[in-house]
Amino acid sequence: MNREDFRRELRDGFESIAGPPEAGLAGRVHAALVEAPERRGPVWIAGLAAVLIAALAVGALFIAGPLRQQNPPVPGLTETPSPLPTSDVSNLPAITCNNLSSVDTTGHIGQPIAYVNGVRTATHAGYDRITIQFSNGLPGDIQIATQGSATFTQGASGRQVVLQGSAGLLVTMTGADENTKYTGSTDFKTSYPVMVEAQQVQNFEGVVQWGIGLSHSACYRAFVLQGPDRLVIDFANT
Amino acid sequence: MSAVMEQRTPSMLSAAAGDASAFSQLIEPLLDPAFRLAAVMLADRAAAEDALQEASIKAWRKLRQLRGDERALRSWFLSIVANECRMARRQRWWSVVKLADPPRQEADAGDQYGGSTGDVRRALLRLKPDDRLPLVLHFYLDLPLDEVARTLGVSEAAAKSRIYRAAHRLRPELTVEEVF
Numbered sequence: 001m002n003r004e005d006f007r008r009e010l011r012d013g014f015e016s017i018a019g020p021p022e023a024g025l026a027g028r029v030h031a032a033l034v035e036a037p038e039r040r041g042p043v044w045i046a047g048l049a050a051v052l053i054a055a056l057a058v059g060a061l062f063i064a065g066p067l068r069q070q071n072p073p074v075p076g077l078t079e080t081p082s083p084l085p086t087s088d089v090s091n092l093p094a095i096t097c098n099n100l101s102s103v104d105t106t107g108h109i110g111q112p113i114a115y116v117n118g119v120r121t122a123t124h125a126g127y128d129r130i131t132i133q134f135s136n137g138l139p140g141d142i143q144i145a146t147q148g149s150a151t152f153t154q155g156a157s158g159r160q161v162v163l164q165g166s167a168g169l170l171v172t173m174t175g176a177d178e179n180t181k182y183t184g185s186t187d188f189k190t191s192y193p194v195m196v197e198a199q200q201v202q203n204f205e206g207v208v209q210w211g212i213g214l215s216h217s218a219c220y221r222a223f224v225l226q227g228p229d230r231l232v233i234d235f236a237n238t
Numbered sequence: 239m240s241a242v243m244e245q246r247t248p249s250m251l252s253a254a255a256g257d258a259s260a261f262s263q264l265i266e267p268l269l270d271p272a273f274r275l276a277a278v279m280l281a282d283r284a285a286a287e288d289a290l291q292e293a294s295i296k297a298w299r300k301l302r303q304l305r306g307d308e309r310a311l312r313s314w315f316l317s318i319v320a321n322e323c324r325m326a327r328r329q330r331w332w333s334v335v336k337l338a339d340p341p342r343q344e345a346d347a348g349d350q351y352g353g354s355t356g357d358v359r360r361a362l363l364r365l366k367p368d369d370r371l372p373l374v375l376h377f378y379l380d381l382p383l384d385e386v387a388r389t390l391g392v393s394e395a396a397a398k399s400r401i402y403r404a405a406h407r408l409r410p411e412l413t414v415e416e417v418f
Contacts, residue, residue, distance in 0.1 A: 002416060003417065006405070006409065006417065007377055010358065010377040012358060013361070013362045014274070014373075015378075016356075017277060017278050017362065017363065018273070018274040018275075020273075021269065021270055021273035021274075022287070025287060028291060029265070029269060029294045030258075032291045032294065033258040033261060033298055034259070036258070036295045036298070123288055124292060124295070125292065191285065191288075
């Protein structure tokens with residue numbers, strides 16, 4: 001066998017394994033870069049900053065009163081979400097273990113109907129992420145509810161849909177529409193550690209719902225970002 | 239400003255300053271070879287996309303550590319992708335199932351193949367990932383030896399040796415002259 005034959009055989013062999021990337025790869029990488037929390041510099045600086053911010057937040061809450069409630073705290077759970085209506089991606093809220101939360105969209109709501117124009121999923125070190133992007137402002141109300149199974153009820157038909165996973169999270173966006181601007185997939189099956197499937201379960205009468213199948217109950221954070229407007233939900237995967 | 243930074247183009251400086259779009263443009267020509275590298279290393283196109291996405295974020299965060307200008311970017315980026323693939327392979331137990339290579343049969347006796355593309359594919363997948371990597375870089379991505387060496391983080395002589403050793407596993411009868 002000569003050199004050129006050997007090279008050609010290897011090239012063909014590798015091509016049969018890999019092949020060219022999908023057309024949307026560059027867009028996916030770009031979106032991941034835009035949404036990635038910027039974590040530069042030595043890790044200890046970020047860690048120290050996080051500790052200081054947490055200490056200040058706890059101190060402020062204690063002084064303001066919420067932490068002086070008479071009810072004993074439930075270990076591992078926080079009662080309120082950590083919304084962050086801001087485009088500052090370097091200051092994301094902590095991942096907490098909420099049972100029910102509404103996402104604060106104050107100051108972001110534009111028009112009566114927000115058009116979903118993109119849905120993306122990704123996994124990162126520490127969290128799996130789903131991003132729902134809108135044009136025409138954010139929906140008037142966003143509710144998030146966790147559940148102990150990955151079975152959801154489809155909004156218009158009432159049919160049961162069983163997603164992958166053993167736990168779930170339902171995102172309900174009121175004042176939203178997914179018919180007008182969205183042409184992407186309505187069912188994402190992934191191989192991520194926690195978020196194993198995301199499927200649209202309702203797009204009817206101004207209410208859009210996405211069911212998310214989780215491999216197990218997981219803590220999460222939900223927040224909105226601007227430029228473009230989007231809802232981001234991260235599930236802790238470690 | 240350091241000498242290293244002075245060699246950089248405006249797009250590299252913008253990217254290093256935190257401009258995600260500038261970095262995205264910078265690596266766009268590299269996504270095709272990087273994806274092919276990851277797909278071969280993981281033998282799974284979806285996992286390769288995930289690894290590439292994660293590697294891109296890591297690369298952006300480490301851009302200030304890059305020594306050299308845009309000419310050094312390719313080998314630097316590919317080395318991050320290769321490392322991410324290694325991590326993806328050992329990250330979780332389910333990876334073992336998902337990214338399983340074909341069973342190694344008498345691996346130490348060699349991984350020779352008969353000649354058809356299917357045979358070549360199976361033989362390549364039976365190679366250890368660390369043996370597959372120099373072959374991918376040199377024969378599939380057409381990187382010159384010095385760039386293979388930089389990607390692997392070894393000397394040029396060591397890179398040549400690793401390429402030949404992996405090629406020899408596939409075709410024990412090959413001489414050095416027939417490989418290079």
